[in-house]
Amino acid sequence: MPKPRRSLDWGFPRWRGYGSSREAASVRLCDRHGCDEPGNCPAPKAPNSPDRWYFCQQHAAEYNSKWDYFEGLDKAEREERARTERRDNSGYAEASHYGWAGAGDGSRSQDEMRALGVLELEADADFVAIKKAWREKAKTVHPDVKPGDKDAAAEFQKLQLAYEVLKAAEERREWKG
Structure with missing residues (x-):
C-alpha cells in the first residue's frame, strides 16, 4: 500500500504559493446581458440606493458616462x-x-521628463526656460540653417517633438487650474 502523501498546507511558511489552491474560484460575471467578462466594478442601481450592479471595466465606463448625480x-x-x-x-x-504641487516633485509625466532631457533642462524648469532652450537648440539644427543635413533634420524633429510634449502639458496645467 502506498504511503499517504502529506498536504502542502501544513506549517509555516506555507509550502505552496498563495492563491494556488485547488478549489474553483468564484468569479462574478458582468451584469450586462451577454457579457462574459468578470464584473468587478460596482455601480449604484439608483441614486442613494445600496443596491449595486457589477460591471466589467468597459461597461462600467459606459454606464458612468451617462450617470447624472442629480437625477430625480x-x-x-x-x-x-x-x-x-x-x-x-x-x-x-x-x-x-x-x-506638493510644484514641478520636479512627481507632477511631471515620464514623457515630459524625457522631453526635458532632450532639451537638457532640470525637472523643475518653467515654461519660459523650456521655450528659451528650445529656441536656442532649434536655431542650430534648423533645416534652413543646415539644408540637406539628415542628422540635423533628425535632431530638429526630436527637439520639435519634445517642445510639443511640454507645450501640451503646460496647456493642460493652465486649463486645470
Missing part, C-alpha cells in the same frame, strides 16, 4: 446637494496649500 431632484434639492458637497469638500481645497 428638483432645482432646490439640486442646489442644496451641490452646496452641501462644496461645504464638505472645502477642507480638501484649503489643505491643497500644504500639498
Whole structure:
C-alpha cells in the first residue's frame, strides 16, 4: 500500500504559493446581458440606493458616462446637494496649500521628463526656460540653417517633438487650474 502523501498546507511558511489552491474560484460575471467578462466594478442601481450592479471595466465606463448625480431632484434639492458637497469638500481645497504641487516633485509625466532631457533642462524648469532652450537648440539644427543635413533634420524633429510634449502639458496645467 502506498504511503499517504502529506498536504502542502501544513506549517509555516506555507509550502505552496498563495492563491494556488485547488478549489474553483468564484468569479462574478458582468451584469450586462451577454457579457462574459468578470464584473468587478460596482455601480449604484439608483441614486442613494445600496443596491449595486457589477460591471466589467468597459461597461462600467459606459454606464458612468451617462450617470447624472442629480437625477430625480428638483432645482432646490439640486442646489442644496451641490452646496452641501462644496461645504464638505472645502477642507480638501484649503489643505491643497500644504500639498506638493510644484514641478520636479512627481507632477511631471515620464514623457515630459524625457522631453526635458532632450532639451537638457532640470525637472523643475518653467515654461519660459523650456521655450528659451528650445529656441536656442532649434536655431542650430534648423533645416534652413543646415539644408540637406539628415542628422540635423533628425535632431530638429526630436527637439520639435519634445517642445510639443511640454507645450501640451503646460496647456493642460493652465486649463486645470
